[in-house]
Structure formats: structure tokens, C-alpha cells
Amino acid sequence: MALPTKTDEWVLESASSTTFALHQNNSVPIQPLGPDDVLLEIKAVALNYRDLAIARGLYPFPTTFPLVPTNDASALILATGSAISTLPVGTPVILLPAPLYTTGPMTTTTHAALGDGNLPGLLRRHVVVPASWVARYPSHLSFLEAATIGVAGLTAWNALFGSGLPGIAGGSGPRGVRKGDVVLTQGTGAVAMFAAGFAVHAGARVIGTTSSEEKVKWLKEVGVDEVLNYREDERWGETARKLTKDGEGVDLVVDVGGAGTLGQSLQAVRYDGTVAVVGFITAGDTGGPGPGLMDVLPRAANVRGILAGSREQYEEMVGKMEDWDFRPVVDKRVFGFGEAREAFEYLWAQKHIGKVVIDVGR
Template identity: 35%
Template sequence: MRVFQIEGEWGIRNLRLSTRPIPVPGPGQILIRMRMAALNARDLIVPERGYGRATGELPLIPVSDGVGEVVETGPGVTRVTVGDRVSPAYFQNWIAGDPSPAAFSSALGGPLDGVMADYLCLSQEGVVRVPPYLTDAEAATLPCAALTAWSAVVTHGQTRAGDRVLVQGTGSVALFALAFAKLHGAHVTVISSSDEKLERVRAIGADATINYVTTPDWAKASRDITAAKGGFDLVVELGGGQTLPLSLRAVRPGGTLAMIGVLSGLNIEASLGPIVARQIRLQGVTVGHRAGFEAMLAAMAQHTIRPVIGNTFAFEDLHSALQHQRDGGAIGKTVIRF
């Protein structure tokens, strides 16, 4: 079967098209013929061993997100059957409840082999069935970005009707966060550097928007939006070091900052005073568990929520797809057709 793997040495230049034998499922395992994959920012970091030892060992098949069809099952498999369309869970060993070291060491695409292979052999416990209304491209986008947003907005943010939510940016996690917050009846504000992108997110449901280039102090600018509450109930914090001080000013007393992204830097320079005095909750979010994935899919199917798809590339064009992901600028998930 075809695979893309990082071989020899770390570095995206060593990500090569190669072959491996088609795996044979053992007890409790399933064989999936992959149909589509979707890229995340993480897929640019892993080839450069950006996560250190947690990235895994070579050779490594990258990319965590995809969808395929079950074509063979091993002895004892009961959760799925041949012909089911499934998506792999990002964390193969995190079924429900609190995370653990074992759960966090079971991410696909590093340290475990990812989905850039014609066939994928996984435990039956590490996949979920996807709703039939979703296309393969739409289903492929869900394991990482969508579940991260669901965990931030629903699992940890506990968003309810009437809440005020701030979403930073218009990337894939941000778009899913917008959709899930609206699903729960929240008023959603989106900030971005692009008026064109803000116009797009207003068309898909954002209630208010702020351009943070023309309005650098967006925390102050948002006060009219949140006047009744004294700030946002939830800030989906995707910016990192440079945006956190403004997020601390924008969130209400007792509100939550869902810490996801580090686009503007890893290091924080912020006063602890407001966090303590206003009882602000800082909640790190790293994707989520399988139970959350299944709850998210049920909600999406109930309301026919569709992911936003960007450009599509062929399997052989993974390097071009990664370059497109690196260039950024477009709205929607980059997907790869097998």
C-alpha cells in the first residue's frame, strides 16, 4: 500500500512517498481503507519534531485526521462491522473521563502512525462511526479541530443559551467553535485581522465582529457587547502569549478562558491579579476523548452542521497540501483525497 512517511531524519524534506505491506487486523482490531484526510497546524510541526520525544520515532506516518471504510475485522470485534464509515479518534487510548499520560501518548500522526496510508489498522476502540449526511471531506475534518472546539465550548465552557462567547480568528478550530456556540444559543463575537474574513463569518452566524488590526484594544471595544455581564462568559483563546492579556480583560468575573492556540507565542506576560481577584478559570484544551467525539457527532447530525471545506489535494500532492496549509489565508479545512 502507499504511505507517506518521515524517514531517515526528521524534517519535512524527508517526508516521502513509500510503500508498506497492508496490515492484518488482530484480535479487537479493524482494517480501514482510507478515503480522505484533513490537515491541521500540527501536521506542519510534527515533521520537524516540534514536540520533541512526544513526536515519536522514525519512520513515522503523519497526519491525524481522516475517514475511511471498514473492510476487515479481527476476532472479537463488536463495535463496528465491515462497510461502516469511520473516523479514527485523535487520542486512541482516551475513551472518556480525565486524561492520563497513556491517553496523551496515543495521538495519531505522532507518536503513533497517522492516516496517510491507503490502509489503517486500529483498535475497534479507537474509531467512531460518522453520520451519513456528511461527505467524506467533511467527516475527515472532525477528529482534531472540531473536537477541540467542542471540548472548549461544550465540555469545559459549558456554554448555555444567552452566554456571550468570544472566538479568536477564523481558522478551523475557530469556525467549529462559532458553530457549536451558536448551536447552544450563545451570542458569538469573532475577532480577525481581515475584514473579508469577518464578513464571511458574519454570513455563517457570527453576531458581532472586531478587526484587531484597526481596533488593537479589542477588549475595550467589546465592552458594549458584554455590558450586561461585565465580560464574555467564554473566550476561545487561540492567539497565545500576545492575546492573553487582552483576553483577561475581556472575560467576565468567573468566566473561562479556553486555552488552545499559541499562534502569537508560548510565553505569557500577564498579571495574576485579575485571574485571582476575578476568579477567572484558565482551562487548557487538548482535543478530547472518544465519548466527546460521539456526543459532538450526535449534536452535529441533529442540527445538520457542516464543516467549512477549503482546497482539496490528491494523495500524491501531500507536500503541496502542506505548503498550502503553511501559507494560510484561506477559510476552510485543507483536505486530501485518496
């Protein structure tokens, strides 16, 4: 079969606070294949809040426009460079958001490779990347499901299991959330979905929040024990703490809201517990910087920023997902390649549950 030399891609021209400045380019030349590269046919792309934030000018890291958006995909290897012998043509793979971050603590180099929004974007039908950027495909998942795990799944995994902090790990014991711990997740978005699901599988008690009564049912279905409505109960963090044994607080909060939610997250967490700071969804809603020193200190809490996760953590996660037969939740509406703008708008309107995915072959 002749290999493709041209492809179609979506381009984001600039950041705009009012619209998604996206357009589709067809028959764009595919970059030549170097000896250490692989040519991939992208099968499915998952959207992340990051992609909205870049498009709407809310992303807190430097970004150069124009760019091909998105960094979360499943793909099939169509061809390999002359130096690649271990990845047969036809192998399904995942693209990692931080491919240079292999193990241990993040470094300046691995952060730079992750945070600038300038890695080759994946909202295209084909891409050439270094072979070292692709990762093992979870054997039990469809392409649509697998596209969702590289960013949101790995981030949630890192938040739950990526630290030896005593608040969530118990000194020299196994890392991360364990049976009997109490975990608080926020909302029904992608990271929360993975975090709640992983925590349930690890045997934790999970308290979730949402803004919508309809979504309470979904949270209960994935095993969340108690659900609080953060719109009706502004002091949901204090309420969550009262739900724990002796009102001591939860072991871990996976905070996706940022400035607008951290205050209540710090109310929910127990002494020496951990708030994993993952997201900044409320960045557009709040004028101020959020809580400060005197919110953290009296709670004697660990506040841990999360930046995706390492390849080692990814391997751990995929192994457990296979053992648990853990399937990500893909929103009931899946978009075709030509409907990328609609997919961005759908995610922006927060109509989704779980992951918004684009089926690139459709």
C-alpha cells in the same frame, strides 16, 4: 475482492524550521490484521496546525522521527479481525485523536496516548488499527467533511461544553454554553470555525476576530454577530468586553493563539468567566511565555487547558451535529493524495478558511 497487502504513505523525515521534509513511499507492506484490529481504507485526511507544528519543530510534546504525519481521517472498514463482530465490512468510520480517552477527566495514560505524536499517522491509503480506535460516522456528512471532526470539532466541543465550570455552565444546570451566553472566538481556522458554529447553534452571541477583511463576510455567514480585526485593533480583547452588557465581559473565550493572545483574552473575559486554552498559533511570533499570575488573578477567571476530548464528548457532538444538520466548512481547495506537500504549504500560508482536506482516493 482480494484485500490489499501493500499501501502508499507519506513520511516526515525530521522537523525543519524552513521546509516540510515530506516524501511519499509506495508499496509499503500493510501490518498484519490481529484479532482485535480493523483494516481501513482511508478516504480523506484533514490537516491540523499540530501537523505543521510537528513538521516545523514547534510542537510542545516529544515526537520521534521519522513518522507518518496527521491524525484526523474518515475511512471505510475493509476487513476485521477474528474477534470483531460488531463492525461490518463496508462501515464508514472516523478515527479519534485520543482513542483511549473514553470519559471523565483526562488521565496520565490517556494524555500519553494523545500527546506524543507517535500514534500511527494517517497520511496513507490503508492502515490497521485496533477496532477500539474507530468511532461512529456522522450520517449526514461526506467523507471530506467527516474527516475534519475528530480533532478540531471535538476540541471545540470540549471547549464549549466539556466543563461544569460556573463561568460557562451555571452551577447545576446543563453543562456548557447556553442561550444568551457570549462567546469570543479567534480567527477563521478550524477550531474557531467549529467553536463559532456550535456556539451559534447553542443560542450564544458570538464575537469573532480575524486578520482579514475578506474573512469577515465568512464569519458573518456562519452567524457570528460582531467581528474585530486583531491586526488593526491590538486591544481587541478590551474592545470585545466593551461590546458586552454593562462592559462586564464575555462568558467564554476559545483561545487558539496562546502566548500572543492570552493577555487580550483575559481582558475580554468576565469575572468568573472562562478562557479555554486550546492552541499556540502565536508560538513562533512571541519571544516570551505570555501572561502570568497577575493577569489571571485580577480577572478572577477560570483558565482551562483543553486536550482534544473524550469518546463520550464525541458521541454527544455527533448527535448534536446530526440534529442541527451542522456541516463543517471545508476549504474551497481540496488536495489529492500526491499533493500532500502543497496542502501543508497552503495551511502554513494561512490562506485557508475552515479545514484543509486531502482526498486520499484522488
